[in-house]
Amino acid sequence: MCTTCGCATDLPHQHGASGPTHSHAPGLSQQRMVQIEQDILGSNNRYAAANRARLAEQRILTLNLLSSPGSGKTTLLTRTLTDLAATQPSYVIEGDQQTNHDAERIRATGVPALQINTGRGCHLDAHRVGHAIDELAPTADSWLFIENVGNLVCPAAFDLGEHHKVVILSITEGEDKPLKYPDIFAAADLLLLNKIDLLPYLDFDVEQAVAYAHRIRPGLPVIRLSARSGEGMDAWYQWLQQRHQAIVTHHHREPHPSIVA
Amino acid sequence: MHEMSLAERIVEIITEQAQQQPFTRVLRVRLEIGTLAAVEPEALRFGFTVVSRDTVAEAATLEIVERPAQGWCFTCSVAVTIVRRGDPCPHCGGWQLQISGGDEMRIYDLEVV
Numbered sequence: 001m002c003t004t005c006g007c008a009t010d011l012p013h014q015h016g017a018s019g020p021t022h023s024h025a026p027g028l029s030q031q032r033m034v035q036i037e038q039d040i041l042g043s044n045n046r047y048a049a050a051n052r053a054r055l056a057e058q059r060i061l062t063l064n065l066l067s068s069p070g071s072g073k074t075t076l077l078t079r080t081l082t083d084l085a086a087t088q089p090s091y092v093i094e095g096d097q098q099t100n101h102d103a104e105r106i107r108a109t110g111v112p113a114l115q116i117n118t119g120r121g122c123h124l125d126a127h128r129v130g131h132a133i134d135e136l137a138p139t140a141d142s143w144l145f146i147e148n149v150g151n152l153v154c155p156a157a158f159d160l161g162e163h164h165k166v167v168i169l170s171i172t173e174g175e176d177k178p179l180k181y182p183d184i185f186a187a188a189d190l191l192l193l194n195k196i197d198l199l200p201y202l203d204f205d206v207e208q209a210v211a212y213a214h215r216i217r218p219g220l221p222v223i224r225l226s227a228r229s230g231e232g233m234d235a236w237y238q239w240l241q242q243r244h245q246a247i248v249t250h251h252h253r254e255p256h257p258s259i260v261a
Numbered sequence: 262m263h264e265m266s267l268a269e270r271i272v273e274i275i276t277e278q279a280q281q282q283p284f285t286r287v288l289r290v291r292l293e294i295g296t297l298a299a300v301e302p303e304a305l306r307f308g309f310t311v312v313s314r315d316t317v318a319e320a321a322t323l324e325i326v327e328r329p330a331q332g333w334c335f336t337c338s339v340a341v342t343i344v345r346r347g348d349p350c351p352h353c354g355g356w357q358l359q360i361s362g363g364d365e366m367r368i369y370d371l372e373v374v
Contacts, residue, residue: 006336020353029348031372031373031374032284032317032326032372032374033370033372033373033374034282034284034370034371034372034373035369036274036277036278036368036369036370036371037367037368037369037370038274038367038368039365039366040267040270040271040274040292040366040367040368041267041270041366042274043270043273046337121263121266122263122266123263124277145315153299155262156299157263157298157364159364178347179347182345182346183297183299183346184346186360215347215349215356216346216347216355216356218335218356218358218359254317
């Protein structure tokens with residue numbers, strides 16, 4: 001390899017004043033292959049890993065909430081925060097293309113919330129979420145809810161450093177959403193079937209929807225709930241508490257980095 | 262999905278490489294894309310053409326090498342190739358599948374001058 005310009009050829013070539021810095025001698029093949037093997041989302045994944053490490057250090061349970069627009073994510077979240085306000089410190093990062101509406105709805109519950117406007121972007125990324133965590137400065141053992149942009153496609157590919165992706169499907173949508181948008185269901189650790197109070201008025205087939213979700217992700221836990229009536233919300237809170245407990249237990253089991261040889 | 266932002270990342274990575282290696286022009290970019298990565302090749306090509314303008318990657322050819330996903334069927338206890346998410350095991354028709362890979366999105370190599 002040429003130590004001046006770093007190119008792979010052993011053939012003579014020139015540098016410097018006689019031409020552009022890396023111009024090779026005329027008549028010789030100038031083409032070469034550069035093997036880089038880089039993940040296109042590599043930088044996002046590095047930011048996500050940094051977020052994950054710091055959230056683990058402070059035992060902050062972090063959920064990435066995903067759904068299509070209008071599934072009732074924000075209502076579910078405000079209900080959750082209101083119900084848990086007395087016992088569980090929480091923080092919220094809101095992702096939307098435009099407006100502060102959702103962050104304002106969250107702040108009305110008394111919970112600190114930060115709005116990220118993605119502009120033309122269709123998803124949150126780990127870098128912006130990292131800055132949002134800096135700004136929110138969540139306390140140790142709190143819960144951090146990240147409400148992603150309402151979109152069942154793109155957010156699936158972007159790791160934010162969360163512990164779990166939670167997908168919300170409302171029964172006013174089709175049962176076959178898991179088949180139509182499989183990536184998001186494949187990436188989720190929990191499915192919340194929302195607006196279950198409307199079941200008497202709709203033709204939604206719950207068993208069919210769950211069966212479709214299990215085609216994509218066998219064994220995916222499903223909680224049927226209504227953020228409006230409160231039905232099923234306790235099961236959701238229990239799941240959150242279990243997941244937080246798992247993080248705390250894991251944290252105590254892991255040796256502190258400073259005492260590892 | 263978000264092919265435009267993927268194209269932006271590809272051009273960013275190439276621009277970084279152009280400074281490190283260095284090189285002045287990219288003729289060809291070889292990408293490895295998993296069949297489950299939900300990348301639409303035509304949209305990616307279009308996005309790449311737009312965002313690579315006035316960079317070292319302008320006019321480079323995008324070559325996309327597809328990487329299939331592997332699955333394990335718990336019912337049949339065999340390894341299977343998965344073409345699309347939601348497809349059943351080709352042997353038993355069931356969905357007790359654990360899928361690995363297929364979501365790769367990597368720049369493998371560049372042909373440069």
